[in-house]
Amino acid sequence: MTTPQNVLVMIKQVPDQSAKAGINPDGTIDRAKAKRMLNPFDRFGLQGALTVKKLTGAKVTAITMGPPPAVEILLEALSQGVDKCILLSDRRLAASDTWATSYALSKVIEYTGPFDLIFCGLQTTDGDTAQVGPEIAERLNLPQVSYCEDFKLEDGKFLARRVMEGGHQWVSMAMPGLVTVANSYHHLEYPSIRGVQKVQRLQRDEEALKALIETVDLDIVKADPKECGLKGSPTIVARTDKVGELGGSCVLHQGETIPTMVRDVMGAASALKEFALA
Numbered sequence: 001m002t003t004p005q006n007v008l009v010m011i012k013q014v015p016d017q018s019a020k021a022g023i024n025p026d027g028t029i030d031r032a033k034a035k036r037m038l039n040p041f042d043r044f045g046l047q048g049a050l051t052v053k054k055l056t057g058a059k060v061t062a063i064t065m066g067p068p069p070a071v072e073i074l075l076e077a078l079s080q081g082v083d084k085c086i087l088l089s090d091r092r093l094a095a096s097d098t099w100a101t102s103y104a105l106s107k108v109i110e111y112t113g114p115f116d117l118i119f120c121g122l123q124t125t126d127g128d129t130a131q132v133g134p135e136i137a138e139r140l141n142l143p144q145v146s147y148c149e150d151f152k153l154e155d156g157k158f159l160a161r162r163v164m165e166g167g168h169q170w171v172s173m174a175m176p177g178l179v180t181v182a183n184s185y186h187h188l189e190y191p192s193i194r195g196v197q198k199v200q201r202l203q204r205d206e207e208a209l210k211a212l213i214e215t216v217d218l219d220i221v222k223a224d225p226k227e228c229g230l231k232g233s234p235t236i237v238a239r240t241d242k243v244g245e246l247g248g249s250c251v252l253h254q255g256e257t258i259p260t261m262v263r264d265v266m267g268a269a270s271a272l273k274e275f276a277l278a
Helices: 042-056 068-080 098-112 132-139 193-204 206-212 258-277
Strands: 006-010 013-015 036-038 059-065 084-088 117-121 144-154 157-164 167-173 177-181 213-216
Touching: 006 042, 006 098, 006 132, 013 068, 036 068, 042 059, 042 068, 042 117, 042 144, 042 177, 059 068, 059 098, 068 084, 068 193, 068 213, 084 098, 098 132, 117 132, 132 144, 132 177, 144 167, 157 177, 193 206, 206 213
Parallel strands: 006 059, 006 117, 059 084, 084 213, 117 177, 144 177
Antiparallel strands: 013 036, 144 157, 157 167
């Protein structure tokens, strides 16, 4: 194998950052009431997968896990140029933490069959852990590159430029492998007119839509329900506090001496620390 032929990209639907989201009694997000959007970090992973498609003609499959409305982001992925989508939807997945999520997604990946590359966003805006991608790689015993901000394909290998403290480094990864893409990579391109028209036609043709977006559950992908949802999640939410609206005042110091400005900044930092500890 010299070039990737089958590429997977993991995407997620998250609460819209501009909208208010409620909290359930168990501390989880009330996703039913929240407006939804494609995870912003996953847009970079999606662009990475589509770049490989442009370079090699590879087939790209988008995979997501969530309730039925998550089909919205799969339609968006199809408009961008993705060839096929898989939605893992099962009530038994509710409240899965990163450990349970990576397990369920790894079973979907096994279900899809052979692949050459898996692209993931760096993290999600609703969790911010950056754990699921690497956990999937560990579960599937794959080499992985995290914080990838650029790449090229040479001699059957994936050459990645990854962000590191103080700069970057180039690393070589054998395929199949997994990549998490940093938000310093290229922004997701706008969908083509043909892509948008394709999705519009699919929305009017239920059979054609089912052919491109396959919906599976835990039984179909042969995942153990005990390893999913709250039962399979070792993470415990001890307490959830709802904070007030962000806001406050800003003081701009111009023409002040350096000692005066340092004193004011240190005073503000001290007050913030006291507030956090209260």
